[in-house]
Amino acid sequence: MSGGQTLNLFLNIGFPIALLVFAYLIGSLIERRHFANIRKRESELRGFPVTTFERLPERWQVSSAGLVSGSIVVSLDYFKRVIAGLRAIVGGRVKTYEPLLERARREALLRMTEDARRAGYDAVINVRLETSRLANAAGNGNSTAGVEMLAFGTAVKLERR
């Protein structure tokens, strides 16, 4: 194969593949570290009640309450996007997106819980999760800049537990 065709082949195939490998390596490193960080903080917050009750349990004596929220915006990496694009043709579980949304969910809940604890509350009830898609700068709806995961709930301070 001559120089010209090698160059052509590199530009058409090699460059996207290099970008994929780069995105995969950096993306999975970030993901691993994020999960480790999430697990560490979750074990620190163990014992802090976070529930989806809409009403207070009868025995709880609440002295104060307030809204707490935590949110995170996460973006796909190029690798996940490309693989999900292929997956979208045949359908099925978009396996590369699942860890991303799992991270977002747990991180948002953690931020909310940390917010509640820092403000001196004892528990959070009526917790809700919401997801919204952020449009990219072009705003044409064809691609997504990322998703926002928002967790919010009512934090309560108890007179006695």
Place this chain on the structure above:
Amino acid sequence: MRYVPREPRDGINVSKTHALVEAGTLVAGFSLIFVLIVLVLVFMVELALLFVSPEAEARVFENWQPGDLVAVDADDRRLAEVDALTQRLARHWPDSPYRFRVAINDSEKPNAMAFPGGLIIVTTGLLDRVQSENELAFVLGHEIGHFRNRDHLRMLGRGMLLTLSLSALGDGSGAGLGLTIADLTLRGFSRRQEADADEFGLTLVHAEYGHIAESTRFFERVADEFGGDHGYYEYVATHPSPEDRIDEIRELGRQRGWSESGPPVPLQW
């Protein structure tokens, strides 16, 4: 009721499949499917060619105006000479069903293309760069070779079917992968076609001049001019790279015992 603290468990919402396994499965699966699609397309085009005789093709596309396809420079005074040279070369293919026509496309990039019905379009960029009639004759002979092997219809048919079948995928990563696989698969076919067209072109040149001197000069010159950069140079995008061809053409000449030396015919412009 008692609140029991519990940490979130891993692995409920996340599939156990490793991302690379997922990627490998999808890429391998789709590659296989795309290779099969391309092979089916190639087969369908070959089948269609059996039903369209060269005579029928020549009749249908007889009235095609080159201006419908590309911007044509009808006033270029080199047109008459290129046309006359094409007719002289075509005389060495006596049972040709085509009545060859030539048009000049006003484009800086050197290129030559074969269109249905015997239409050959050369660019001003090509005419600016050829320095003897022999150089031009081989480029034209190569295009005539495409007509003889009916590659111009193959390219057109495959291109159309491929565009049609890939358009269903939109412009996402699936279409990108599909195009790459299709390109790699078709590369093998087009390489064979180009070599065959070179062979026929060289036969015409030898029949016309009695030698094949200067047949590769044009390619040597553009290889020098564009250097390693000819990935972007159009003639290479639709033809093999100059370096590869030069060697193959020389080898073919040696096998046939055709003389590589002879007086070049100067151009009249």
